[in-house]
Amino acid sequence: MNWDSIQTWAMTPGGIAVWLTLLFGLFFGSLLINVDRRIRLGREAALIALLAAVASASRVLFAALPNVQPVTLFILMIGLHLGARRATAVAMLTALLSNMALGHGPWTFYQAIAWAAVGTSSAILRPLLVNWDGTKVRILPLALLAFVWGFLFDWIVSLSALAIYQSFEAFLTFIIAGLIFDAMHAVGNVLFTIWLAPSLHQLLWLHRRHEAGRWYPDLPMDTIERETRMAESRAEAYRQEEPLAGVERLDGGE
Amino acid sequence: MGPPRYSRIPFLILVIVLPLLLKPEHLGAWTAFLLLWSGVMVGVRTILRWSRVWLPLSVLYGLILLYFSGTENWPHVLLLISRLIAALLGMQILTWSVPPSDIVRAFEWFLPRLGVSLAIALRLVPRLEESAKWRLETLQERGFVEGDSTLSDLRTRASIWPGWLADSLDHAHDLGDAVQSRGILAPRRWRHGVRQRIVQFALGEDIREDGVTPHHFSDSVQLGLDLEIRLPGGRSVGRHKELLRGGSIVLLRGPSGSGKSSLLRLIAGVSPWQHPVSIHGKAHLSGHPVLGEVDLSDGPFDEAIACWIPQDPDRHGIAESVQREFNIARRLSGPWSQQEMLESLREWRLFSKLESKPEHLSDGEQQRLLLAAHLDPAQPVWLLDEADVHLDEEGFIQLGKAVVKHRARGGLVVVVAHRHARWERIADVEMSIGDVLSIQDYPSTWVESGDEVGLPPQSVLFSHEINPVRAGDLILVQGANGTGKTTLLREWSAVANLPWLPTSPDQRLLGMTVQEELDLQHPVLYQQSLMVDSTRSEEAEKIAVMQSALRLELGLSHLSMTTPVHDLSTGERRRLSLLPLLMRNPPILLLDEIDHGLDDETLAGLLSQINETRKKGSAVVVTSHSPDLTAWAKVCGGRIWRIEKGRLEEVSG
Numbered sequence: 001m002n003w004d005s006i007q008t009w010a011m012t013p014g015g016i017a018v019w020l021t022l023l024f025g026l027f028f029g030s031l032l033i034n035v036d037r038r039i040r041l042g043r044e045a046a047l048i049a050l051l052a053a054v055a056s057a058s059r060v061l062f063a064a065l066p067n068v069q070p071v072t073l074f075i076l077m078i079g080l081h082l083g084a085r086r087a088t089a090v091a092m093l094t095a096l097l098s099n100m101a102l103g104h105g106p107w108t109f110y111q112a113i114a115w116a117a118v119g120t121s122s123a124i125l126r127p128l129l130v131n132w133d134g135t136k137v138r139i140l141p142l143a144l145l146a147f148v149w150g151f152l153f154d155w156i157v158s159l160s161a162l163a164i165y166q167s168f169e170a171f172l173t174f175i176i177a178g179l180i181f182d183a184m185h186a187v188g189n190v191l192f193t194i195w196l197a198p199s200l201h202q203l204l205w206l207h208r209r210h211e212a213g214r215w216y217p218d219l220p221m222d223t224i225e226r227e228t229r230m231a232e233s234r235a236e237a238y239r240q241e242e243p244l245a246g247v248e249r250l251d252g253g254e
Numbered sequence: 255m256g257p258p259r260y261s262r263i264p265f266l267i268l269v270i271v272l273p274l275l276l277k278p279e280h281l282g283a284w285t286a287f288l289l290l291w292s293g294v295m296v297g298v299r300t301i302l303r304w305s306r307v308w309l310p311l312s313v314l315y316g317l318i319l320l321y322f323s324g325t326e327n328w329p330h331v332l333l334l335i336s337r338l339i340a341a342l343l344g345m346q347i348l349t350w351s352v353p354p355s356d357i358v359r360a361f362e363w364f365l366p367r368l369g370v371s372l373a374i375a376l377r378l379v380p381r382l383e384e385s386a387k388w389r390l391e392t393l394q395e396r397g398f399v400e401g402d403s404t405l406s407d408l409r410t411r412a413s414i415w416p417g418w419l420a421d422s423l424d425h426a427h428d429l430g431d432a433v434q435s436r437g438i439l440a441p442r443r444w445r446h447g448v449r450q451r452i453v454q455f456a457l458g459e460d461i462r463e464d465g466v467t468p469h470h471f472s473d474s475v476q477l478g479l480d481l482e483i484r485l486p487g488g489r490s491v492g493r494h495k496e497l498l499r500g501g502s503i504v505l506l507r508g509p510s511g512s513g514k515s516s517l518l519r520l521i522a523g524v525s526p527w528q529h530p531v532s533i534h535g536k537a538h539l540s541g542h543p544v545l546g547e548v549d550l551s552d553g554p555f556d557e558a559i560a561c562w563i564p565q566d567p568d569r570h571g572i573a574e575s576v577q578r579e580f581n582i583a584r585r586l587s588g589p590w591s592q593q594e595m596l597e598s599l600r601e602w603r604l605f606s607k608l609e610s611k612p613e614h615l616s617d618g619e620q621q622r623l624l625l626a627a628h629l630d631p632a633q634p635v636w637l638l639d640e641a642d643v644h645l646d647e648e649g650f651i652q653l654g655k656a657v658v659k660h661r662a663r664g665g666l667v668v669v670v671a672h673r674h675a676r677w678e679r680i681a682d683v684e685m686s687i688g689d690v691l692s693i694q695d696y697p698s699t700w701v702e703s704g705d706e707v708g709l710p711p712q713s714v715l716f717s718h719e720i721n722p723v724r725a726g727d728l729i730l731v732q733g734a735n736g737t738g739k740t741t742l743l744r745e746w747s748a749v750a751n752l753p754w755l756p757t758s759p760d761q762r763l764l765g766m767t768v769q770e771e772l773d774l775q776h777p778v779l780y781q782q783s784l785m786v787d788s789t790r791s792e793e794a795e796k797i798a799v800m801q802s803a804l805r806l807e808l809g810l811s812h813l814s815m816t817t818p819v820h821d822l823s824t825g826e827r828r829r830l831s832l833l834p835l836l837m838r839n840p841p842i843l844l845l846d847e848i849d850h851g852l853d854d855e856t857l858a859g860l861l862s863q864i865n866e867t868r869k870k871g872s873a874v875v876v877t878s879h880s881p882d883l884t885a886w887a888k889v890c891g892g893r894i895w896r897i898e899k900g901r902l903e904e905v906s907g
Contacts, residue, residue, distance in 0.1 A: 032365060039367040040554050042439060043525055046430025049374035050422055056375075057382050063307050066314070089368055096361075097375055100354060102307065103346045177318040199416040202766065203423055206818060215533045215551045223482050223493065223534070 017162035024156075025109075028088050028116040035085040044086075047207055051078055051090045056098035063102060067181040068188035070196060071098070072118055072149050076142065077197065079119030080129055081204040087119020106160045114156035118149050137201045143193040150186025154178055256295065256351015269344025273337040281333075285340045292347050304346060312339055355578055367439055373582070374429050376574055380613055382422055388761040389414045395753050396834055398777050413774065416766040417819070424760070424820040428569040431524040436628065437558030438572070438582065474541040475500025475634040475666050477521065481535030483513050491531065492517060492687050500541060500634060503657060503667045505674055505681035509853045510825035512688030514670045515565065518637045521668070523550060523559035541634050560635035563628060565824065565851065566758060567620035567644065571612045576604065576623060579612065583627040602626040602652060617757055617847070618644040618735025618879075622652075629656055636660055636667045642676060643850050644757070646734045646879050650676060672853050673880050696858050696886040699865040701726035707841040707873050710902070711749045715741055718902035720895065723842060727873040728864075728892030730884060732905075737897040739877040743844040746875075753835045754844035759824065762831040768822075769815035772801065775834040797837070804836050807863055809856070824851030829860065836863070842873045849880050861886065 009015045039045050055074040062069040071094055079087035095112040099105075122129060122145065129142050155175060162171040219227075257265040269288075276284055292301055316335040320328060354376050362369030390411065393399060398410050433439060479494040492513030498504055508514050516531060521539070537550040544557050553559075564570050573579040580595040599605045602622045612620055621644040629636065636657070642650050657667050658680060671677050678684075704725030710718065715738030723729065731739050740756070747754040755762060765771030773783040779801070782794040790798065805811045808829040819827065828851060835843060843864070849857050864874050876883070887894060894905040 032368065036365040036367045039371075039439065040556075041525060042430035042432070042434030043427050044430070045367055045371045045433060045439065046374050046426040047423075048368070049371040049429070050378055050426035052371070053375040053378040053382055054419070054422065057379055066311055089371070093368070093372055093375055096357070096372065097379070100349060100357070103304070103342060104349050105342070105345050173319075173323075177315065180318070195412070196415070199419060199766075202416060203419045206420060206423060207427075215553075217536065217551060219480070219482055219535045220484070223490075 017159050021110075021113075021159060024113045024117070028092075028113055031085045031088040031116070032092060035089045038085070047082075048086060048089050048093065052093035052097055055090065055094040056101075059094070059098040060101045062188075065184075065188070067154070067185040069185075070188075070192040071115065072153060072185070072189050073146055073192045073196060074200070075115045075119045076122040076146060076149070077137075077200045077204065079122035080126055080137070080142075081201075081208070084116075084120040084123040087123060088116040091115030091119055107157055110157045110160050114153045117156065118153060121145065121149070135205075137197055139193060139197060142197060143190045146189035146193045147186045150189045151182045154182045154185060256347060259356070262348060262352065266345065266348055269348070270341050273340040273344070278333060278336075281336055281340060285336070285343065288340065288343045288347060292343065292350065295347065296350050300350075304343075308339065308342055354574065370433055370438055373572060374426070374433065377429065377572055378422070378426065380574075380611075381425060381568075382418075384613065385418060385421055385425075385760075388756075389418055389764055392762050392764060395747075396775065396777065396838075398780070410780070413780075414764050417764045417770065417774075420766040420818060420820055421760050421763070425569050428564070428566070429572060431519065431522075432562075432564065432570040432572060434554060435522040435524045435558060435560070435562040436583065436630075437556065440556035440558075475664060476538075476540045477635060477666060478536075478538040479517075481520075481533055481537055483516050483520070484532050484534065486531070494687075496685065498666055498668070498683070500664045500666045501661055502682040503661055503669060503677075503680055504683045504685060505677050506668060506670045506685050506687065507674060508687030510851070510856055511823040514687055515639055517687070518562065518564075518639050518668065518670060520550065521560055521635065522562035522637055523548075523553050523555045524562070525554070539635065543632055543634065558630070558633060560637050561628065561630045561633040562637045563624060563639060563641045565640045565643075567617065567624045568613070568758065571620060571624060574611060576607055576610055576612065576615075579623060580627045583630075598626045603648070616736045616740060618646060618649065621645060622649055622735065625653060625656070629660075631660065631663070634665050636665060638667065638669045638671075640670055640672065640851065642671065643673075644735065644847070644879070649735060650879075654680060672851070672857070673849065673882055675882060696882070696889075697862040697865060698886060698889040699869070700891050701728070701865075701868045703727055704871060708746075708750055708752075710742060710746050713738060713741055713745055713902075716897050716900050716902045720902060720904055723873045723875070725841070725871045725873055726868050728868060728887055728890050729873070729875045729895055730887040730892055731875065731877040731895045731897065732879070732884070733897035739897060740846055742897070742902070743846050743875065743877065746842075747844055750842070752840055752842050752844055753838055755832060755835055755846060755848075757847040757850050759827040759831040760820075762834075763819050763827060765819055767815065768813050768817050768819060768830070771819050771830060772815075772833075775801065776837060800837060801833065804833055807859075808833065809859060825853065825856045828852060829856070832860070832863075836867065839867075839870065840872060842875060843867060845874065845876045847878055848876050849878060849883055865890070 010019055039048075051074060055071045058074070059069040059071050075087055075091050075094070078090050092112040092115075094115060095108050099108045099111075122142075125141075125145065128138070129145070130137055158171065158174050158178065162168075162174075272284060273281060289301070312335050315338075316331050319331045319334070323331065358369055358373045358376065361372055393410060393414065399407055477496075477498040479496045479498075481494055482490055483492045483494075484490050491511070494517060506514050506517070519525070520533060520537065533551070539548040539550060539559065540546070542548050542557075542559065545555070545559075548555070548559060550559070571579055573582050576599070577595070580598075596605070596608075599608060602625065604619065604622055604626060607615060607619060607623075612623060615623065621641065625641065638653075638657075642653060645653060654676075657669075660667055661682075669677055669681065674681075706722040707725050709722045710720060712718065731742060733739050743754045743756075746752060763771055764774040773779050776797050778791075778794050778797050782790060802811070805813075810826065810829055810833070813822070813826070813830075819830070822830065828848075832845075845864075848860065848864075852860065864876075868874055876887070878884070884894065896903055896905050
């Protein structure tokens with residue numbers, strides 16, 4: 001095997017699928033390792049857990065409707081508020097958790113990658129998706145992005161088919177066969193955006209609000225002043241209790 | 255029943271590859287074998303649930319393939335779909351056979367902190383389902399779904415979604431704090447090197463992580479505080495200037511919302527901002543077994559700083575089983591250390607619950623589990639936040655023994671308790687926060703019994719021949735943890751369509767903010783809130799006035815309407831959740847552990863409200879472990895019921 005044969009193989013359908021998978025895997029894997037090292041607070045770990053639990057529970061809840069589930073919207077909102085790294089973590093945990101109920105397979109890996117890409121996109125497009133101070137989410141651009149991801153998500157997951165069948169024709173058949181499901185996913189995403197996005201936005205703001213507290217090394221000035229006044233008045237009271245305090249005795253005794 | 259632990263990966267390859275290679279007749283046999291195997295493993299019902307998802311999808315996929323490839327190719331498409339289903343079923347068998355804790359453990363090897371997230375998520379999923387059920391139950395209890403059209407019913411159900419999310423966030427924050435305070439996010443310390451671990455793993459031996467062994471603390475344990483806790487508006491909720499020494503039990507007292515729990519969280523090294531509070535000043539701990547001298551403002555810490563047992567046990571247990579909770583808490587894995595767990599479980603009377611799931615335990619049992627697993631003798635400082643509320647007398651004696659033993663070792667124990675009569679006997683120091691409370695007598699009143707209003711149902715947990723409950727009766731239900739006190743109230747409520755108030759107020763709060771909660775307390779108020787026109791109807795006006803009057807009586811009129819419900823103190827949430835019950839004026843009020851999280855003054859106000867309700871003709875049934883409430887019930891001429899050995903009996907005298 002030489003470099004030319006590797007190059008030739010890399011341009012075949014199977015080769016493209018493999019290097020794309022590797023590229024995505026390495027990129028999002030590095031994000032995962034990074035977020036794992038950055039978690040210092042239990043609350044951060046728990047927030048990621050909560051979002052993954054809510055997302056996977058809702059996916060299982062809507063399992064009866066093919067491809068209609070709010071996970072894509074969840075990940076979009078998480079990317080928007082908490083950034084690409086945490087969205088990647090939630091994406092992976094959601095794929096793992098929900099497939100514990102729905103069944104694991106090669107798609108678990110591709111779903112994790114696709115949702116991580118969803119979160120990354122909303123993190124990058126954040127200026128377009130929220131108002132100037134980040135207090136309100138813009139429903140229209142978000143719904144549009146969610147609609148687009150309804151199709152893109154399923155095509156990324158279909159990469160597994162390209163890797164298995166090693167032919168563009170089979171891959172295209174796979175994509176065309178799934179178009180109805182993709183459309184259902186996209187329309188479902190738009191509906192979920194209208195219904196759930198405002199309350200999710202409020203929830204993530206609530207979380208941020210809890211992080212607003214800080215530890216200052218010094219006591220506040222009014223407390224110090226109050227303490228000083230109290231100490232002075234105590235000392236004053238002590239002096240008043242002992243009228244002879246400070247008077248030097250002539251015989252030198254104590 | 256699944257494939258053995260070390261053959262899971264070969265099994266996965268087998269179930270994917272084999273269907274692709276087999277001839278059609280052999281494929282049928284293989285699929286039948288897999289069906290039989292999974293049927294024995296998980297039961298027919300689970301298989302039907304699985305096929306309800308995958309079978310229609312496979313059929314639809316097959317139809318689409320037929321459309322594109324032509325109907326003459328149907329044998330190929332059928333074969334392809336059959337192979338797909340066989341592979342899916344094989345993979346599902348693997349999914350069913352791997353316990354979630356194995357997945358968490360495997361995950362922790364690569365990404366330790368996200369592994370903790372996964373463990374928390376597994377714990378949260380059933381809790382989220384429970385929480386949704388409580389909310390729907392509450393809606394039904396408040397009369398929201400009676401006679402509504404389907405669309406309006408759906409809209410009402412959708413309206414509880416933000417409150418459900420906010421409650422889940424609060425629960426997740428609690429779990430996160432518990433994880434951090436126990437040092438579970440810290441990188442693991444292993445006794446052996448990587449090579450030794452690989453050899454042990456290959457041989458299937460247990461690998462034990464290093465822990466800190468319990469030891470006798472010298473008199474070096476000291477906790478120095480010079481700090482002030484402030485709310486965002488600048489209001490101070492506690493100024494602490496203390497030097498607490500090891501070898502003592504400190505009883506911390508103060509009214510609800512005076513910052514006791516915030517102080518304990520701060521000493522535990524978790525986010526001091528349960529609400530967005532700021533901390534000014536310094537706190538210093540000496541005598542920590544790993545870190546030695548600790549400046550608490552340097553946090554957050556990877557290690558556990560103190561042993562913190564917070565309020566509400568169902569919000570702080572991490573694992574999905576009793577055994578796993580112990581494994582996480584004590585970092586146990588070897589057979590010798592398992593012995594330590596079994597002994598501890600026997601001491602706390604939880605031995606029979608070894609295989610139980612924590613959510614199936616009663617509040618008292620969950621509290622005992624939390625204490626048994628997490629009271630870490632290696633930590634010099636123990637912080638007990640209302641740890642005895644759910645405990646029966648026997649449980650409290652066990653806790654008392656552990657606390658006194660820790661004091662004898664030289665440890666420092668800080669206790670927060672509203673019902674402090676139990677603690678005063680063993681506490682060395684008493685500290686008060688906020689306004690010093692005078693010892694409050696609970697208001698008593700004698701109400702003549704009226705007509706019969708009901709009878710408790712017979713339960714699976716106990717039988718009875720109790721006299722009927724009459725209007726104006728006060729009934730106090732006692733019994734050890736797990737005997738069925740809460741079950742009695744729950745079943746009674748379901749059978750007689752009576753509202754009941756569980757111990758945790760969050761089970762009866764629907765809104766995200768105080769305004770949303772007040773609107774969701776009555777269907778008429780909710781309808782009014784949806785209208786664009788703000789003019790109130792006569793009925794809505796009447797109900798709103800009644801609600802305002804009750805808010806005033808319960809001391810809730812000062813609350814801001816935009817405050818998130820979960821920013822309120824436990825006492826305030828409890829009173830808020832009691833409002834809709836009082837508004838309905840039911841014949842029997844069912845209240846579970848009414849004194850939980852309330853200071854004496856607030857409790858006295860609440861008991862006074864209960865007396866008023868009795869005078870209006872309602873009977874009140876209360877469960878409690880508190881000796882103070884028992885005395886109050888006797889003074890009020892109440893009846894005492896006791897559940898013991900499967901019998902519910904009235905205690906005479």
